[in-house]
Amino acid sequence: MNHIFEIGRYWIFMKNLMHTPEKWRMYWTQILREMESMGFGSLPIVAINSVFMGAVITIQSAYNIVNPMVPLSAIGIVTRDSIIIEFAPTVMMMVLAGKIGSAIASEIGTMRVTEQIDALEIMGINSSTYLVLPKLIASLFILPFVVIISMFLGIFGGWIAGDATGACPSADYLKGLQDQFLAFNVYFAMIKTLVFSYIIITVSSYHGYFTEGGSLEVGKSSTKAVVYSNILILLFDYILTQLFLA
Amino acid sequence: MIEVKNISKTFSTKQVLFDISCKFEPGKINLIIGTSGSGKTVLMKTLIGLFAPDSGTIIYDGRDFIQLDRDGRKDLRQDIGMVFQGGALFDSLTVEENVMFPLSMLTDMSLAEKRDRVNFCLKRVNLENAHKLFPAEISGGMKKRVSIARAIATNPKYLFCDEPNSGLDPYTSLVIDELIHEITLEFNITTVINTHDMNSVAESGEHIVFLHKGAKWWEGTFTEIMNSDNKELHGFIFASKVMQSFKKLYLKENA
Numbered sequence: 429m430n431h432i433f434e435i436g437r438y439w440i441f442m443k444n445l446m447h448t449p450e451k452w453r454m455y456w457t458q459i460l461r462e463m464e465s466m467g468f469g470s471l472p473i474v475a476i477n478s479v480f481m482g483a484v485i486t487i488q489s490a491y492n493i494v495n496p497m498v499p500l501s502a503i504g505i506v507t508r509d510s511i512i513i514e515f516a517p518t519v520m521m522m523v524l525a526g527k528i529g530s531a532i533a534s535e536i537g538t539m540r541v542t543e544q545i546d547a548l549e550i551m552g553i554n555s556s557t558y559l560v561l562p563k564l565i566a567s568l569f570i571l572p573f574v575v576i577i578s579m580f581l582g583i584f585g586g587w588i589a590g591d592a593t594g595a596c597p598s599a600d601y602l603k604g605l606q607d608q609f610l611a612f613n614v615y616f617a618m619i620k621t622l623v624f625s626y627i628i629i630t631v632s633s634y635h636g637y638f639t640e641g642g643s644l645e646v647g648k649s650s651t652k653a654v655v656y657s658n659i660l661i662l663l664f665d666y667i668l669t670q671l672f673l674a
Numbered sequence: 675m676i677e678v679k680n681i682s683k684t685f686s687t688k689q690v691l692f693d694i695s696c697k698f699e700p701g702k703i704n705l706i707i708g709t710s711g712s713g714k715t716v717l718m719k720t721l722i723g724l725f726a727p728d729s730g731t732i733i734y735d736g737r738d739f740i741q742l743d744r745d746g747r748k749d750l751r752q753d754i755g756m757v758f759q760g761g762a763l764f765d766s767l768t769v770e771e772n773v774m775f776p777l778s779m780l781t782d783m784s785l786a787e788k789r790d791r792v793n794f795c796l797k798r799v800n801l802e803n804a805h806k807l808f809p810a811e812i813s814g815g816m817k818k819r820v821s822i823a824r825a826i827a828t829n830p831k832y833l834f835c836d837e838p839n840s841g842l843d844p845y846t847s848l849v850i851d852e853l854i855h856e857i858t859l860e861f862n863i864t865t866v867i868n869t870h871d872m873n874s875v876a877e878s879g880e881h882i883v884f885l886h887k888g889a890k891w892w893e894g895t896f897t898e899i900m901n902s903d904n905k906e907l908h909g910f911i912f913a914s915k916v917m918q919s920f921k922k923l924y925l926k927e928n929a
Contacts, residue, residue: 450779543762550722551776551828552751 462566482585504604536636755825
């Protein structure tokens, strides 16, 4: 029963935030701030994760390919497709759900318990639109770029690791990267990124917005935001894969 | 003028406000007093539309707040200023940006006009050198003053203050009380203050509404409190030894 209530309240929250902003200029400033925070702010963690995951995928692929009939360039293909289809848009977005989602839930939750959201409402400003819409627009613009950077860095990490360990020489790896490349995989990854961005921002904002109590509840909202975002990302990953690839 | 007629409010199964009616007049400090849990904050939040009442009407100079549509409420809210208990300043904005925020969001003023207005409001609350500071860098009393400056930035007709003295030392409390009083008279604002600070009651109690267990128990001026025989009101007002001594002195002088 509680879940039905939460789902209903989530959709009412969504309906309320889709209103014309009071002043576009103020929103534009917020959008730029959010883009900087979500984009540049996420690059270090994205870079570290991507490079190491690319390296691990390459080495594990090499370890599992024991048949001499399979060319070493297959390692490049496996690494490329794993990163483009699954790692960058899904795993990286789950990492970002932890970073961005918890930050959003904490920020909005703190604003709720310190009455800053009430202050916005009393001024005659639609608080959900003002707080969430800039984040949503910013994420839909900037996170696809972050995911593309993650793809490049993951593939780069795999290349360096394969060559450095001798698991997959450069020439084979680069040949594998170019073999059987499907541009559709990148489009599919972008579609997933947009859906997951929407999930992260709206679910985290929802949990922050309806925080009740004090600092303890802000922490709980933050945890819930990350947990629900990750579960929904996995669920929609399955649904989208079934829709586009099955 | 704000007219409150037969307001009741229930949360789940617990009724918090019982059929409250009163009037708040402009150019006066209207105080809502009562013990913790008596319904003061719920009443104030109902007045400004953060809670919807179960029944009753709230009329702002002829405009029935409950019956207004979304745009009507938005327009009315631009006439309302609110000073929150904790200030409710936006953490990510400087003092200047906090005061400028409602002007940027709700008016078409140029940057120069907004700066002038911000300077005027900050000067009015005696904060002329704090423009570039963030809320985390200023004291509790300064936060309250910034909050007042932000509340008056858009020239509101109605000013609501939720426990403006809580957490402040006696001297700063007095400064805040005087400031609200001066602003109320200067701009002829209808000011409603939610407080349990007895000093405020004694200093600026022009019109007092006493809530007890969610109901309006008593209404009048501070002078009338002295002549009232309301047991609960006296129990609340004269709970401290200081106030008891004050009462004795008052009765002795007026015997």
